[in-house]
Amino acid sequence: xxxxxxxxxxxxxxxxxxxxxxxxxxxxxxxxxxxLAPFLNLPEYQxxxxxAPFTNPYVSGGRMWYEFGKPGGSQSADLVKSQQMLTEWxxxxxxxxxxxxxxxxxxxxxxxxxxxxxxxxxxPLASLVVLSGYLHPLSPKPDATYPPVLILHGRQDSVVxxxxxxxxxxxxxxxGISVQYQEFDMGHEVQPAALEVMRKFVKANI
Numbered sequence: 037x038x039x040x041x042x043x044x045x046x047x048x049x050x051x052x053x054x055x056x057x058x059x060x061x062x063x064x065x066x067x068x069x070x071x072l073a074p075f076l077n078l079p080e081y082q083x084x085x086x087x088a089p090f091t092n093p094y095v096s097g098g099r100m101w102y103e104f105g106k107p108g109g110s111q112s113a114d115l116v117k118s119q120q121m122l123t124e125w126x127x128x129x130x131x132x133x134x135x136x137x138x139x140x141x142x143x144x145x146x147x148x149x150x151x152x153x154x155x156x157x158x159x160p161l162a163s164l165v166v167l168s169g170y171l172h173p174l175s176p177k178p179d180a181t182y183p184p185v186l187i188l189h190g191r192q193d194s195v196v197x198x199x200x201x202x203x204x205x206x207x208x209x210x211x212g213i214s215v216q217y218q219e220f221d222m223g224h225e226v227q228p229a230a231l232e233v234m235r236k237f238v239k240a241n242i
Contacts, residue, residue: 039086039125042070047079054139054162054242055129058085059122061146061168062104063095069145072226076235082133088148089121090114101151115154115172122155137161139242143234144169145226146196153204157182157213163241165234168224170196171204176211184214186237188230190222 046052056078058069066085073083092098102114130136137160144152149169156164157174165186185208189201198219205217216237220230 039089039121041084041086042066044070044073044083046082052082052135053080055133055135056081056083057140057142059144059148059151061148062100063092063098065097065099075231078235078238089118101147119155122151126159141238141242167226168193168196170200171207174207182213184241186216188218188233191219192223195224
């Protein structure tokens with residue numbers, strides 16, 4: 037298996053100032069999120085949007101990093117497989133793009149937000165952005181150095197409750213991670229106001 041990736045090159049015709057990797061949620065796909073790139077108004081950056089490795093059985097054209105509540109332990113098996121594939125692919129980006137991980141920001145929406153924290157906290161990335169996401173159980177490493185994290189969430193989110201974002205914020209802060217946290221009057225979605233906060237965070241943390 038390999039990850040299918042949509043690349044949106046920088047608009048400057050020069051080496052990109054950095055990479056912004058965006059992970060979609062359960063039932064989404066790379067095409068949906070790649071369309072958001074122009075709205076972030078970061079023309080000097082290259083966007084990379086991978087499709088999750090597994091076909092979503094409930095959404096036509098949808099993908100997933102793992103299936104929720106799947107019996108027989110296969111949820112864990114799918115999650116481990118996605119973690120490994122995503123980690124290996126991210127580590128390969130410097131050789132394929134010329135941009136180091138220290139100038140790469142990993143972002144994710146919903147299930148993609150959980151994957152962002154899962155994988156991103158174990159890599160020397162510039163920073164992480166979690167949109168309407170949540171946190172898998174953490175296994176802290178002694179003396180680890182973590183990238184700063186931006187968490188954005190809607191107060192009216194009926195898919196991933198606001199409490200999940202607050203728990204993630206508190207758990208990461210307890211590890212000494214620099215966390216910027218903001219709530220919005222929105223549901224399980226990404227509105228322009230959230231994109232503007234994300235844009236400023238990217239500019240300040242790469």
